[in-house]
């Protein structure tokens with residue numbers, strides 16, 4: 001459920017996190033590290049508060065593994081084979097379980113294991129068992145090697161080891177939003193090449209005879225400055241309608257009770273593997289029942305227009321077609 005009071009936790013402020021977002025699934029976010037230790041440094045974080053990966057329910061193991069494997073393959077191809085690590089603490093309930101993928105990380109085991117208990121682990125059940133024994137640990141994975149190290153001060157230890165090995169600050173690594181944009185592009189091209197479409201929900205808000213167009217911010221890497229409806233990526237494992245309501249709330253502040261679904265059109269596929277871009281759009285039409293949409297950082301302007309006026313706006317290319325589909329006009 002959305003949290004409506006400002007949260008002090010950076011990983012709970014989804015709106016501010018979005019510029020760093022590379023991909024997302026029902027329970028996990030894949031983020032570009034804001035202070036990368038190496039080029040391509042990714043964070044795989046739980047959406048909800050979970051003390052550590054060892055505290056996650058077994059029901060999400062497959063989802064985590066799938067996302068992790070895809071991130072690993074992407075980084076191995078674009079940067080260098082990443083080392084994966086987590087410092088976990090079963091007793092920190094307001095944390096987000098976070099696995100770091102650091103391309104080009106050397107084998108940290110000699111440093112991590114010095115004077116500490118080390119156990120090879122072969123799967124999530126064993127990780128859970130060791131975590132229950134130690135409470136605080138470092139998980140380290142490089143290639144086939146997976147170990148847990150009993151260590152209370154995991155974060156400081158890992159940072160020290162990595163900084164020493166990689167050099168700090170990371171030389172010439174893309175930072176911040178530039179890193180995120182690059183990684184997002186890589187992720188999407190890899191999906192398109194595999195014939196997998198990026199799933200997108202697009203919602204048109206209607207009040208009376210007019211529909212709401214929103215002008216996309218120049219900061220966005222997809223269709224900057226263009227007019228569009230409410231639109232956003234659909235995380236794997238989430239229902240399109242659920243995500244549509246979430247996007248409307250994020251982008252306009254309108255709560256699910258303030259809008260009513262009028263209709264959903266069949267999904268439309270755009271782009272092609274050859275173009276390196278492949279999208280499947282899930283279109284929805286909602287009637288606005290009460291309240292006024294407000295803009296968030298993703299948009300700079302808003303206009304209520306008659307359907308026949310849509311063509312006068314510099315819209316995302318396929319929006320006019322989508323308006324026709326949703327409003328059932330010739």
Ligand SMILES: [Zn+2]
Nearest residue numbers: 009011012049
């Ligand atoms: Zn949080």
